[in-house]
Amino acid sequence: MSATTTRRTTGPTTSGTTMVAALNAALRDAMAADPAVHVLGEDVGSLGGVFRVTDGLSAQFGERRCLDTPLAEAGILGTAIGMAMYGLRPVVEMQFDAFAYPAFEQLVSHVAKMRNRTGGRMGLPITIRVPYGGGVGGVEHHSDSSEAYYAHTPGLHVVTPATVADAYGLLRAAIASDDPVVFLEPKRLYWSTEPDPIAEAGATGAGEVAPIGQAVVRRAGTSATLLTYGPSLPVCLDAARAAEDEGLDLAVVDLRSLVPFDDETVCAAVRATGRAVVVHEASGFGGVGAEIAARVSERCFHHLAAPVLRVTGYDIPYPPPMLEKHHLPSVDRVLDAVARLQWEA
Amino acid sequence: MTIVDDSTTPGLAEPPTGHGPRRDPAPLLPDPRPVRVLGTDAAAAFDPGLLHELHRQLVLGRRFNQQATTLTRQGRIAVYPASTGQEACQVAAAMVLSSQDWLFPTYRDTLAVVARGVRPIDALTLMRGHAHSGYDPYTHRIAPLATPLATQAAHAVGLAHAARLRAAADPASAEDLVALALVGDGATSEGDFHEALNFAGVLGAPVVFLVQNNGYAISVPLARQSAAPTLAHKAVGYGIVGRLVDGNDVLAVHRVLSEAVAHARAGRGPVLVEAITYRLEAHTNADDASRYRPAGEVDAWRARDPVTLFERHLRDVGLLDDARADAVARAAEELAAHIRAQFDAAPAPDPGSLFEHVYAQPTAQLREQAADLAARLALEADGTDGGAA
Numbered sequence: 001m002s003a004t005t006t007r008r009t010t011g012p013t014t015s016g017t018t019m020v021a022a023l024n025a026a027l028r029d030a031m032a033a034d035p036a037v038h039v040l041g042e043d044v045g046s047l048g049g050v051f052r053v054t055d056g057l058s059a060q061f062g063e064r065r066c067l068d069t070p071l072a073e074a075g076i077l078g079t080a081i082g083m084a085m086y087g088l089r090p091v092v093e094m095q096f097d098a099f100a101y102p103a104f105e106q107l108v109s110h111v112a113k114m115r116n117r118t119g120g121r122m123g124l125p126i127t128i129r130v131p132y133g134g135g136v137g138g139v140e141h142h143s144d145s146s147e148a149y150y151a152h153t154p155g156l157h158v159v160t161p162a163t164v165a166d167a168y169g170l171l172r173a174a175i176a177s178d179d180p181v182v183f184l185e186p187k188r189l190y191w192s193t194e195p196d197p198i199a200e201a202g203a204t205g206a207g208e209v210a211p212i213g214q215a216v217v218r219r220a221g222t223s224a225t226l227l228t229y230g231p232s233l234p235v236c237l238d239a240a241r242a243a244e245d246e247g248l249d250l251a252v253v254d255l256r257s258l259v260p261f262d263d264e265t266v267c268a269a270v271r272a273t274g275r276a277v278v279v280h281e282a283s284g285f286g287g288v289g290a291e292i293a294a295r296v297s298e299r300c301f302h303h304l305a306a307p308v309l310r311v312t313g314y315d316i317p318y319p320p321p322m323l324e325k326h327h328l329p330s331v332d333r334v335l336d337a338v339a340r341l342q343w344e345a
Numbered sequence: 346m347t348i349v350d351d352s353t354t355p356g357l358a359e360p361p362t363g364h365g366p367r368r369d370p371a372p373l374l375p376d377p378r379p380v381r382v383l384g385t386d387a388a389a390a391f392d393p394g395l396l397h398e399l400h401r402q403l404v405l406g407r408r409f410n411q412q413a414t415t416l417t418r419q420g421r422i423a424v425y426p427a428s429t430g431q432e433a434c435q436v437a438a439a440m441v442l443s444s445q446d447w448l449f450p451t452y453r454d455t456l457a458v459v460a461r462g463v464r465p466i467d468a469l470t471l472m473r474g475h476a477h478s479g480y481d482p483y484t485h486r487i488a489p490l491a492t493p494l495a496t497q498a499a500h501a502v503g504l505a506h507a508a509r510l511r512a513a514a515d516p517a518s519a520e521d522l523v524a525l526a527l528v529g530d531g532a533t534s535e536g537d538f539h540e541a542l543n544f545a546g547v548l549g550a551p552v553v554f555l556v557q558n559n560g561y562a563i564s565v566p567l568a569r570q571s572a573a574p575t576l577a578h579k580a581v582g583y584g585i586v587g588r589l590v591d592g593n594d595v596l597a598v599h600r601v602l603s604e605a606v607a608h609a610r611a612g613r614g615p616v617l618v619e620a621i622t623y624r625l626e627a628h629t630n631a632d633d634a635s636r637y638r639p640a641g642e643v644d645a646w647r648a649r650d651p652v653t654l655f656e657r658h659l660r661d662v663g664l665l666d667d668a669r670a671d672a673v674a675r676a677a678e679e680l681a682a683h684i685r686a687q688f689d690a691a692p693a694p695d696p697g698s699l700f701e702h703v704y705a706q707p708t709a710q711l712r713e714q715a716a717d718l719a720a721r722l723a724l725e726a727d728g729t730d731g732g733a734a
Contacts, residue, residue: 035514038510064510064513064514069544069547070540070543070544070547072540072543072544074496074499074536074537074540075499075502075537075540075541075543075544077499078496078498078499078500078502078503078537078540078541078544079499079500079502079503079506079544079548080503081499081500081503082499082500082501082502082503082504082505082506082507082524083503083504083506083507083510084503085482085488085500085503085504085507086503086504086507086508086511087507087511088507088510088511102536105493105496105537106496106499106537109492109493109496110493110496110500113477114489115702115703115704115705116477116701116702116703117476117477117478117489118477118478118481118482118489118702119476119478119701119702120701120702121481121482121483122482122483122489123705154703155703155704157704177705178705179704179705213708259708260704260708260709260710261708261710263709263710264709
């Protein structure tokens, strides 16, 4: 069995396809472009991952390049660290958000710090893919939004695509990065097949690498600015459409990269409207939204007509699937927050 | 409880997919009697040149431990976890490796790092508190001293595995390297130890794990750490070879580790070596060992001091006389003086370095914070100058 005889034809890399297919294409293209790229994780081989993101990679590139590991996340990431020390570019799959926690010590104590503690001599170009977030009817431990833990750890880049094109472009950028990247994949956008032309506005083109650290304005607006990322982008775009009926013209910014954070794009978009709401699925207390609200307040205070508000998951353990719709930010909750932005003043 | 005899029941004797018993554990089992060489006929097999080098390294190593401990008392090292009493393990670990091999040390393995060629001042940088690591890991093929227990064992597995991946993909650049991971007895309780050994076994990676069992994890004795027959027996659960050695017998440690490295290098899989030794000093200078172990116990182990044991052997076989002992002692004093001089000459760390190497390229936020600190330091400097003027 050789790569040439088993090579599959990949379809168009992004347009008209799913986020899963775009991620798969990004992995395939990265592995084809650079023999140092290795995929490892649980069930990533013949199964192709529980979400099929690694489908066909072991057949095309061989089991050495796409390795089914024992079921042990700290071991997976620890092994990837050693591989990166030797010059490889490991792409690790954590099967679900909450299953990545056993690897947390390796991530925080080694992946994030190795470049710094070796005085720049030993960087670890590891991509850690984490399917995250709820809205897919998952039972407990399958729906966490864990981005704040990672974003709070200096040394890691933390990115999350919200569109099919960015899924491809950001994953290629993550794998090419000389820094470790926690790559958060919004599970509930995995299978969306109809690309939203507004959502794709400003996204990178099909098959292109997206820059890490740059937010993008998905929808220009004049009334207020919604700041969001990942699975909450479609919610915010729906809210913006609904707000049109009330005569409000909402801007929507897709952060794409939580670390590095694009203060410039975010602040410009907030200053343009004078009002801002941050929207994310993760619990609000100590969340990424708190950081964003603080940064915007510190930098845009004199441009603000109202306090920066947040629409987030409640401060509760992720609820059972029959109740998750009450926990997740909804169009109604976003519009309610927009209505509280002191318009009467 | 009734134990069914499967052999007579159709369909039960052999699982159809081969995930029943897969290998004979007997070849993996360690001999529960620790390997000893000193005082046996096996000692005669060692080359005199190697014996003299081991002796020199042991004496220098003991002096290194003493000097570093003294520097903590003078406040010139923040903390030093001494390996006094474990020098045989430290020296042998460094000496059995070839130049292409990698060493994955812990915070108590500074001496092994020095014995592999790192300058003492650089090996002690972490403990001096100047930087998190003072040496280039690629120059010496030594990972930074690992503080989180057993975490570096998985790195050793990954690096050794990566070397074999490269060898398979590009035979021209193949390196027959072995990774040696050092851990203590306490670290064998960590989940990362288990995961590293499991990955090593499954991948068949060329890794040797050396457990320096010094009897205590800070204050907790081994009996509260593990109920295993020996720590070396843990190897069997991962399908890898376990070996047990007297960690104060430098020739035994050297022989067992050399065989383990050769085993791994030959592609025969990883090896777990447990060396039974003793930490003669406290956990660190911040510890009070008298609270958890009796003085008599320490005295008993001083009688088995690895340096003394080896010197006695060398004198018995006529390879050490007073002149050689004096020469080595002078070299040890020169090393200690060299370390003190390097400490005197070492510059203070630069606050500006705080923002370097967090990422390959600094973020906009880090550039802002670096500028903020630089401005603050400039103001302080101006204030100092102004006060003096």
